Amino acid sequence: MTKKEIEERKFRPAKQEVKDAAKNLHTPQTTSAAYTLAFQDRDFLLRDDLRPVRFQLELLKPELLMNEAKIESTFVFYGSARIPEPEKAQARIEAAASEEERRIAERLAAKSKYYDEARRLANIAARYPAGEDGKQNFVVCSGGGPSIMEAANRGAADMDAPSIGMNIVLPHEQAPNIYVTPELSFQFHYFALRKMHFLLRARALAVFPGGFGTFDEFFELLTLVQTGKMKPIPILLFGKEFWSKVVDFEALADEGVIAHRDLELFTWVETAEDAWSTVCRFYKDDNLMGCD
Template sequence: MTEDEIAHELSRRKFYKAEQEAGFVESHEYVTPQQQDPAYRLAFRDIDFLLREELRPVRFQLELLKPEMLLDEAGIGSTLVMYGSARIPSPEEADAVRAAATTPDKQKVAERLIAKARYYEEARRLAQIASRSAVVEDGKRHFVICSGGGPSIMEAANRGAADEGAESIGLNITLRHEHTPNAYVTPHLSFQFHYFALRKMHFLLRARAVAAFPGGFGTFDELFELLTLVQTGKMQPIPILLFGGDFWRRVVNFAALAEEGVISPGDLDLFHIVETAEEAWDHITAFYGLDVA
């Protein structure tokens, strides 16, 4: 500011103070031009500043810390993570999916999705069994159900926990076709992520078992990252359960990968194919030597 501008500002403040003392203006603090400028905002309250490109590492840290701290405060020691499609209908939705298919090609796809509705029920059932078991060790809850927070298989997971009156976690992600958390996620365990990388990290930080149901690119992304982490020793082995042998053998030729030499034959033992919730839970409890119902 020039000297004239400074003098004008000082005079303006003096006049404002006199008006205030005379009762002509409300007795709240005069906001100066300096205080009005964004540069004066506290950094942690300045959203425009926090969203700058240079602040991405800080945003990474925030997305890492917030769920970690809240889950720890909630006494959650480990999770049973459930991956799967956002498109498979629940049995109750089957008729609506069939009615919405207006062409022969769409009808074929609709019937394939409807045939997979049984996996919705298996996901719900597995969540019920794990939640009913209520494993607690060292004051921490274990095998707490954790899903992506969205519809379909994710909804089934959270719904199964809710059936048993248990809390469950939802890790939502902001997308162009953004969906809200399904109605069964425990509100104080419902998180939203911007970065896929941080979301996937939180899926696995507490994972004590992972169940992967039929799904698309997102399910494949999450599953193969998990397999890679265990294969390379970056993560300790855990039960990795693939629901639906017909689906997985059709869409991924795991045996061919071993035959081609791009994975080791032993890598085929990193996961276990199952058909029912009971079979999956039996595998989990046997893996850890747990004596639970």
């Protein structure tokens, strides 16, 4: 027996089985849902009893595809889906139909600078060289949506570099932003699995002003690091004026519900250069472009 014969596959592949199953004669038995191959039976897979299987599939599919793309680590971007890019900020203000809408539009426009900062930071991260084995590090990863997420993917696209988008199914119609690499554009049903994939490969994470979703992702990350479930990584918090207004971090420490040292879990930054310098200091890596 040759080595080839020892290593060759002995069982017929599932793809072939699917083709053969399609040739079945149409009888009351073969047309029954019970006869459908389990992995082709959509109604069966969507049963409540199959939730653990769907969890496993949603964990496994992105993992396999990112492994195949040789993505070793990521630079994750969290932030609002509502902050406009600077070029569109004024148009939104002018389109306001009431004083309240105008006030909100003006406040969002004031934060539009963070669109540019996210894009520039992604520019920098995207320049990190691939290893000799082709493995890629600090690959830009976002939630795949508009605003800050779009800026991150766009920044990588500026460098002709791949970037990841992890979208989520929502009741209202949406689509991934156009800058996500199509082969790395993922859609999730479960928020929990999406957040897990954000962090499994994360080696740096930038948090920009945002709402409930950003709070959820940011505070879960802080909890994981605080409790030792995850090793520390650079957590770069953009927009001290915004965050200090909506969250009194010092008060949490003063009240004793967190320790004062927990405030060191993240670093305040305002520019892409500040953020990248923090990553440089954390890893002390000469390969980090722009590190002096």
